[in-house]
Amino acid sequence: MGQLQQFLPFVLMFVVIYFFMIRPQQKRAKNEREFESTLKVGDKIITKSGIHGKIAELGDSTVIIETMAGKLKMERSSISMEFSATLNKKA
Structure with missing residues (x-):
């Protein structure tokens, strides 16, 4: 005990x-x-570094994001949230 x-x-x-x-x-x-x-092509997203954009292409572990300045290739894990989903929640 x-x-x-x-x-x-x-x-x-x-x-x-x-x-x-x-x-x-x-x-x-x-x-x-x-x-x-x-995630799917056409989703509006925000990255963890604060970049807003739309998904142009999806790879296995990468994403190509279309921004006003051009296209960026990033890891999927760097995406913070889907922007359109947050707009729908606020409305």
């Missing part, structure tokens, strides 16, 4: 860390993967 009381705080700390840090990060990563897989 004495050994159980010694390790109980460590077990409780691990449980708290799991539910407050590890699990939310896994859910966020899963949502990002789902978002990246649902």
